[in-house]
Amino acid sequence: MTLFAQEKGSKLIKKHCRAIGLPYGDLKRLVEEVVDKSTMGRRHGLWQAFDEVLGESLEETED
Template identity: 75%
Template structure:
């Protein structure tokens, strides 16, 4: 399934909105894209198992990057 099924990533206005809000909360846009991909990949109820673990992995990488840059 194409990732641009989420129209925010496919439209200029959506991309602008994503940049604005990601900047406000300190979330890299690529991390948001990966989180959305996990939701799309696990869109059926049978595949939702593991979604929280995938989110933890993506968000944990963001935290790791912040720790590395602070050192």
């Protein structure tokens, strides 16, 4: 998560997110899910968490 905390890193991430059409906040949430699941030794539920984050993003785009 260090990359998100640094100004240069945050700018780089935002640039790439814009290029691929993924909201910055969604990417941050996805990374947080991966970190949370790996530190707890639980991979179960990771894909479901991804589906929820990306599904919310899709719903916002459609509105």
